[in-house]
Amino acid sequence: MSAKTDLRSLSRSELKSLMPKLGLAAFRGEQIFDWAQKRAAASINELTNLSAADQKKLAAACYLALPVLIKKDVAANGDTAKLLLELADGERIETAIMFYSGKDSRDRVTCCVSTQTGCVMGCKFCATAQYQKCRNLTAGEIVSQVQMADKAAKELGSKGLTNLVYMGMGEPMLNLAQVKKSIELLNDERGLNIGQRKIAVSTCGLPKQIRQMADWKMQIHLAISLHAANDELRRNLMPAAARYPLQELLAAADYYQAQTGRRVCYEYALFKDINDRPEAARSLGKLLDGRGALINLIPANPLPETGFMPSDDETVKHFSRLLSLYNVEVQIRQERGRDINAACGQLRKRTLEV
Numbered sequence: 001m002s003a004k005t006d007l008r009s010l011s012r013s014e015l016k017s018l019m020p021k022l023g024l025a026a027f028r029g030e031q032i033f034d035w036a037q038k039r040a041a042a043s044i045n046e047l048t049n050l051s052a053a054d055q056k057k058l059a060a061a062c063y064l065a066l067p068v069l070i071k072k073d074v075a076a077n078g079d080t081a082k083l084l085l086e087l088a089d090g091e092r093i094e095t096a097i098m099f100y101s102g103k104d105s106r107d108r109v110t111c112c113v114s115t116q117t118g119c120v121m122g123c124k125f126c127a128t129a130q131y132q133k134c135r136n137l138t139a140g141e142i143v144s145q146v147q148m149a150d151k152a153a154k155e156l157g158s159k160g161l162t163n164l165v166y167m168g169m170g171e172p173m174l175n176l177a178q179v180k181k182s183i184e185l186l187n188d189e190r191g192l193n194i195g196q197r198k199i200a201v202s203t204c205g206l207p208k209q210i211r212q213m214a215d216w217k218m219q220i221h222l223a224i225s226l227h228a229a230n231d232e233l234r235r236n237l238m239p240a241a242a243r244y245p246l247q248e249l250l251a252a253a254d255y256y257q258a259q260t261g262r263r264v265c266y267e268y269a270l271f272k273d274i275n276d277r278p279e280a281a282r283s284l285g286k287l288l289d290g291r292g293a294l295i296n297l298i299p300a301n302p303l304p305e306t307g308f309m310p311s312d313d314e315t316v317k318h319f320s321r322l323l324s325l326y327n328v329e330v331q332i333r334q335e336r337g338r339d340i341n342a343a344c345g346q347l348r349k350r351t352l353e354v
């Protein structure tokens with residue numbers, strides 16, 4: 001990583017106080033923020049309202065860079081796209097874009113954001129889990145990833161991104177400071193101006209960090225990857241979850257809901273013959289009954305190398321019907337991007353293999 005300062009990682013006030021230290025007028029900070037955040041400048045040379053002398057002073061201590069687009073895959077039906085991006089140190093990350101249309105979700109374009117270059121959580125069903133040696137992304141790298149996705153979304157005919165979900169490669173709660181900073185940058189009205197209510201952070205469930213996030217008092221959504229309603233099965237599916245018993249996790253989720261007034265979403269990927277039996281649905285219903293929870297049932301993407309296969313449609317529908325007997329709201333997420341390896345980590349793996 002460069003010893004220089006990434007201008008895309010800095011807030012407007014940080015930029016304004018940095019400028020005099022570099023011999024530039026403080027008001028340049030606002031201009032640079034505009035270039036770095038709104039206009040997605042790829043280098044300091046693009047900052048054409050700065051003199052050559054000021055560009056030189058800036059470049060001596062700072063930099064601006066965008067990731068390199070290595071690959072862009074678009075699903076045959078056009079509803080999903082996936083980008084493979086290379087960062088300055090050669091690490092590669094994936095970013096997915098999902099296009100929604102219809103009267104309830106007209107023009108919604110959601111970006112699935114990566115926060116690390118791999119993941120140490122070791123979920124058994126996840127292609128990213130094989131990249132245990134990984135590093136955290138900086139706030140600037142997270143923002144630049146979103147900017148690349150926004151550009152790609154526009155090139156594919158939309159008006160650009162409307163929603164973000166931090167659920168690509170990596171566990172956001174293990175990179176909480178940079179996640180928070182990136183949300184503040186992306187939410188800034190002088191930047192991409194993505195509303196807090198259009199942003200969700202998805203975690204496999206780290207109670208301490210969920211409580212920290214609750215204390216931000218932001219209006220962002222929290223999604224928890226549950227995938228099992230008892231500790232034993234959850235440990236088998238998500239080994240890192242063994243450190244956080246379900247009761248501790250749910251207490252933290254209740255705290256988040258109480259502090260922010262935002263309903264917590266529980267993600268439940270259905271794997272054939274593993275967690276899709278009627279008794280699993282009843283256990284899940286009992287666990288979340290009366291918590292004001294939204295349960296998102298996800299027909300999993302097949303990952304033959306891990307042995308996990310998706311449940312069939314009828315099983316998913318029956319699971320949903322059983323859950324609706326409890327005081328919870330249930331929705332079945334539409335399956336997407338199977339033909340472009342949409343599960344996180346799959347595109348990077350496939351690209352390494354060819």
Ligand code: SF4
Nearest residue numbers: 119121123126129170
């Ligand atoms: S599912 Fe998420 S938390 Fe689990 S290994 Fe994959 S990227 Fe990490």
